[in-house]
Amino acid sequence: MSIGNSPEDDRPSIGRVLHQARIDAGLTVEEVSTSTRVRIPIVHAIEEDDFSRCGGDVYARGHIRTLARAVGTDPEPLVSQYDAEHGGRPAPTPAAPLFEAERIRSEPRRPNWTAAMVAAIVAVVGFVGFTFFKGGDEPSTAGQVAEGPTSDKITPKPASSKPVDPKPAPSDSAIAAAPQDKVTVKLSASQGKSWISAKDHNGRSLFDGTLQQGETKTFQDKERVDLVLGDAGSIELFVNGKKVEDQFQPGQVERLSYTKGDPEVG
Numbered sequence: 129m130s131i132g133n134s135p136e137d138d139r140p141s142i143g144r145v146l147h148q149a150r151i152d153a154g155l156t157v158e159e160v161s162t163s164t165r166v167r168i169p170i171v172h173a174i175e176e177d178d179f180s181r182c183g184g185d186v187y188a189r190g191h192i193r194t195l196a197r198a199v200g201t202d203p204e205p206l207v208s209q210y211d212a213e214h215g216g217r218p219a220p221t222p223a224a225p226l227f228e229a230e231r232i233r234s235e236p237r238r239p240n241w242t243a244a245m246v247a248a249i250v251a252v253v254g255f256v257g258f259t260f261f262k263g264g265d266e267p268s269t270a271g272q273v274a275e276g277p278t279s280d281k282i283t284p285k286p287a288s289s290k291p292v293d294p295k296p297a298p299s300d301s302a303i304a305a306a307p308q309d310k311v312t313v314k315l316s317a318s319q320g321k322s323w324i325s326a327k328d329h330n331g332r333s334l335f336d337g338t339l340q341q342g343e344t345k346t347f348q349d350k351e352r353v354d355l356v357l358g359d360a361g362s363i364e365l366f367v368n369g370k371k372v373e374d375q376f377q378p379g380q381v382e383r384l385s386y387t388k389g390d391p392e393v394g
Contacts, residue, residue: 142192142206142213143177149199150175164194165374167385171195183354183385184331185214190356190383311388313353314366316344319378323358339363355384367391 140148150160157175161168173181174191182188189207196203315324317339326334329351339345341362347353357363360376367386376382 139209141177142209143175145201145206146192146195146199147175149196149201153199155199160195160198164198165384166191166194167387170385179210179214183327183329183352185210186356187354187383187385188214194383309388310348310350311353311386311390312346312348312368313355313386314344314346315339315355315357316364316366317341317362318364320359320362322360322362324363325356327354328352329354352385352387355382355386357382357384 150157157168157171160166161171164171170181170191173179174188174195179188182191189210192206192210193203196206313326315326319341321338321340323338324345325336326345326347328334328349331354334347334349334353335345357376358381359378360380360382361378363376365372365374365384367390368388370391372391
């Protein structure tokens with residue numbers, strides 16, 4: 129016997145609704161995971177009303193909507209039920225100043241490193257060229273001039289160790305050689321600008337801002353990288369050295385999670 133229970137207390141849980149809708153649709157967990165790109169352990173956890181693996185309320189709401197659409201049920205009542213059971217939807221935070229601050233902090237450092245590196249290389253090449261030309265004018269000392277000063281000057285300038293600039297985006301070959309014990313995700317705004325958010329497996333923010341057309345960002349974590357793409361159709365996505373071939377539509381918002389084994393495991 130229940131005392132003072134409202135009708136909402138008798139409604140089935142979010143996980144039970146999604147589980148029953150999936151069964152009614154004749155779908156397996158693996159099929160739902162493949163169609164939504166929500167990993168199998170997370171689908172199982174949500175159907176058991178365990179939202180701790182979603183990485184936060186924003187991702188939990190996104191997973192609920194995605195799974196509800198995949199199994200043919202209305203997501204909005206489930207999202208409202210989630211908000212009611214987890215303290216309501218938080219008020220949105222103005223994002224534009226934060227994005228501008230992020231760009232102001234991160235971008236100016238790239239040309240400084242590049243300019244210093246180019247200047248050093250030009251100085252070494254110029255000195256070597258001058259030494260060889262001078263050797264051509266003085267045949268009797270050409271061997272000594274070319275061998276002595278040239279080797280002394282080139283040795284202290286390890287050109288192979290310094291060009292590695294952490295700020296510019298790595299090439300595809302560098303991504304392909306990403307360490308096997310980490311998750312490596314590369315985003316390239318090839319078709320236009322897009323707002324993106326990236327978090328590590330602890331929910332800490334790796335980046336939260338706008339990726340302008342032509343810009344590239346790379347993120348790494350030892351376990352998982354969670355993404356939100358504001359305009360997925362503008363983004364080229366590479367995970368652990370492999371291009372993700374999903375046909376995202378312009379203006380489409382995508383919430384994605386990748387681990388060390390992706391994209392093979394879906």
